[in-house]
Every structure is written in structure tokens, then in C-alpha cells.
Amino acid sequence: MTVEVTDADLIARARAGDDRAYGMLVARHQTVAFRTAYVITGQAADAEDAAQEAFIKARAAMGRFREGAPFRPWLLTIVANEARNRRRAAGRRLALAGRAAAAETRAPGPLPEAEALASDDRRDLVAAIARLAPDHREVIALRFLLDLSEAECAAALHCRPGTVKSRLSRALAKLRVELEGAHA
């Protein structure tokens, strides 16, 4: 018989000082944390740092975590904050290095390599997403490519679920225009 260990079980054990339990929470959520950070930073190394530091901060703040609340949105809020800090720092570094223009055009991931996609249809779609404004690209990547719920997107984007809905709606409309433009 398999007994499923829930996040709530692991959180309770981690709060009691069980390192192994927190390690299991990290293993369970590290992929979504890393990918969310990657959507925001567009750099794997920055995303790794952001996700790692977010888990460390989440562990230190475990005492403030509201019992019974879902862990993932709470974690993603911390991950997204760390990722944004790194994106800002990277922008400043580039500017200091006299490459402000490069910072402007730095396109966050995670878009699949267009060359690797078999169909023209998907290549067009990837290219159209890449042309969107960063906040539209982010909401589409989080909602569709990462399959986050609206609540999780709201946590990562630091806004209300209603704002996710409206931003997503505008992003999809823009994406349709981009696709139609490409076929015109």
C-alpha cells in the first residue's frame, strides 16, 4: 500500500526541525520553482540561484507560513521576488558594462528552440510569443507552458487572480494579432 505524504505533512515535520522532510519538499517543488525563476530571469544560472535562495528563505520563514494554506503559491511568491531581484541586478550589471542596449533586448525564456520544433505552426507561435511585451510573455509562459493555476500565476506575478485573468486575456489578444500579422 502506498501512503501519499502531503505537503502539509512535510511542512509540519520540517517545522519540527526534520531536515529530511524539508529536503523532500525541495525535491517535490524544485522543478516548478526553477522554471518559474527561469521565465522571469531568462538565465539558467540566475534561475538556479533564485530558486535556491527562495527555498532557503522559505525554510527560515516556515514559522510564518499559514497552516493549511497551499505551499506552492507561497513558495512561488518568494521565488518570483528572488528572480526579479536578479533580473534587476543583471540589468544594472549590463548597464554598468556599457551594454544597456543588450539589457533592453534581453528576452526571458523559456521558449522552446524554434529550430527544434517540427511544425511551422509551432515555430510561428514561438516567434509570436517572443515578440510580446515581457509581462504578456510571462503570463503566457506561466499559465500555459508551466501550467500554473491562476492563483499560482497571481503569486508569481505579485498581483490578484483577477489581474492574471485580464492580463492573460490581453496577452492572448496581442498574440492573435501577432500571429495574424505573420500570416498576412
Add this chain to the structure above:
Amino acid sequence: MPDLEARLHALAADAVWPPTPDLQAAVLAHRAPAPAPRRMRRVLVAALAALLLIPAGAVAFPSARDDVLEWLGLRHVTVKRVPAPPPGTRQELEDDLGDVMSLAAAEKQAGFKALLPRALGPPDRVRTVAQRISLIYAPRPGLPKLKAVGAGLILTETRGGIETAYLQKLVFGGTDVKRVEIGGRPGAFISGGQHAYLYVAPGGDVVEDHPLLAGPTLIWERSGRVLRLESNGERRKLLQIARSTVP
């Protein structure tokens, strides 16, 4: 055109993400800073007070600590330009790197696995003090002997703290600091003049009260560790060695 949302869901199946790193070890290795023992706190305060005496006009990098960190992109290392070595600075000796022991014993004492440079293979000897492991390689072609240390290359590894500066580099006049990239991560190459270092452990419980002079040094961070590679070898060769230092 099929429904756009359906096309996006289908696209998700094709998305090529960078491999997810295993974060467990690095996260669990981090410990919240513990209060420093009283005596060591005094040493820490004295060391920091000495740094505060450095004239502000002599600082070549932005003076705010965060700006310095961000410029270099290193989270656990600070680099400050100062006009002259602080009082008590002396040449680093091999004994300063700790006791000689096996790699396994060093890892047990330090509480983490050392990363070995594949370009060099196993070290000739290992020294450890507190949570710091130094891999020492004998001089060889391309890695001439370091001043005052009978080694051609020293790779020192420490666990990176998060909240506390871990390694403070003091660079003096004429020293060159270059930002480099190692495996996609930022690092700093310090050469061409004198520079010294002192360590501050994550809990503030280990402090070198006399900064030690070091040779040309490459510093970077990887897998939750701060790595310091010291050698008189050519920068290109040192970067190649650094890039081969992987888990």
C-alpha cells in the same frame, strides 16, 4: 487556425527547459546564522572597524556593499579597494590553510563534498580549517610555485552563506580586478598587485584577524560553495581549470 489556447497547451509539450538543478543539498547545507561567541564577536567588530577606517576616497568601486556585490555578481564575496594593507597583514603560509588530512576526513570535518578540478585530478595534499577545504597541487609546467607556499595551485572551497559576507577581498593600489564568466556564472580574477583576504563564516564565528596576502586569484561560486583558486599560472589556464571544477 485551431484554438489558440489549445495550441499553447500543445506547445508546452515541446518546451525545452534547462535541466532542473538538484537544490536539496545546497538548501539543506545552509544553516541560519547562529550568534557568534562573545570573544569572536569582538574580533569581528575589530576587523570591521579596521575596514571602516579606510578613506572613502580610495574606494574605486561603488562604495555601497550591494553595488560592489552586484557589479561582480558574487553574493558571498565582497571586494574593496584600499590604499594599503591593514595593520597585521602578512604573507599567506601553507599552514594558514589548516591541518593536512585525507580528502574524506576534510569533507567530514567541513560538512560538504569538495568539487575537484577535472583538469588537474586529485590534489597532492588537502588541508582543512573550520568549514574550509584547500586542495593543494604541487608546482608543474604552467603552474609555477606560489610565493611563500610550496604549491603551484591552491583551490580553497567554503560553503556560501546567504545573509553574511563570507570572504572579503582587500585589493591595494595597482591591483587589477576583472569580471570573468565560469560555466555561465560570474567570477572575479584579481591580479597584478597585492591583495589580501579574510574570512567571515556564515554565523560570524570564524574570523581571520590578520588579513593574508594571496597570489593571483580567481573567485567564483558554484553549487552553494565559494571557490578561490590561487596560482601564478596564466589566466586562460586558470579559467580552464575553474571550468572543469564541477560536481
